[in-house]
Amino acid sequence: QSGDVVLGLASTGLHTNGYSLARKILADLDWTIPQPELDGQTIGEALLAVHRPYVREVQTLWHGGIDIRGLAHITGGGIVDNFPRIFPEGISATIQRGTWHELPIFGMIQRIGNIADDEMFHVFNMGLGMLVVVPVDHEAQARAILPELNRVGTMISGDGGVKFL
Numbered sequence: 001q002s003g004d005v006v007l008g009l010a011s012t013g014l015h016t017n018g019y020s021l022a023r024k025i026l027a028d029l030d031w032t033i034p035q036p037e038l039d040g041q042t043i044g045e046a047l048l049a050v051h052r053p054y055v056r057e058v059q060t061l062w063h064g065g066i067d068i069r070g071l072a073h074i075t076g077g078g079i080v081d082n083f084p085r086i087f088p089e090g091i092s093a094t095i096q097r098g099t100w101h102e103l104p105i106f107g108m109i110q111r112i113g114n115i116a117d118d119e120m121f122h123v124f125n126m127g128l129g130m131l132v133v134v135p136v137d138h139e140a141q142a143r144a145i146l147p148e149l150n151r152v153g154t155m156i157s158g159d160g161g162v163k164f165l
Helices: 019-026 043-047 055-063 078-086 104-113 117-123 136-145
Strands: 005-010 070-073 091-095 128-134 150-157 162-164
Touching: 005 136, 019 043, 019 104, 043 104, 055 128, 055 136, 070 078, 078 091, 078 117, 078 128, 078 162, 104 117, 117 162, 128 136, 128 150
Parallel strands: 091 162
Antiparallel strands: 005 128, 005 150, 070 128, 091 150
């Protein structure tokens, strides 16, 4: 509902989305050389990062008494397509870019491919693998239970879309 907060759990990489685009954009580079832009990882290592499961984290929140009002696993379609699937009628969300760590591979893909922000958030998870919606009065407890959670947005009244700030 409007006023609930959106908490993000980090992804470990592309997970399951955007590989065709990433391969096309990065095809002419050597995938075996460590890249300073990728914090010393090779492109191959960054692209092959293991898809992180979120079951343990969600169960930890449930067992901690957190009122989880919504969960969105950010896969194909990125945040733009996946998150709105859980919105009730008349609800939208704002997402505040810069409130979580965007993995360097996304910046590299965007820079080399000259891809607009809108398209990046439509194709990739951008470093957010799971979004958790909780009431504002459960935020502090949720973050105490799982310190890795970042507040990345807010649920608002609206037409069902996601607005990036």
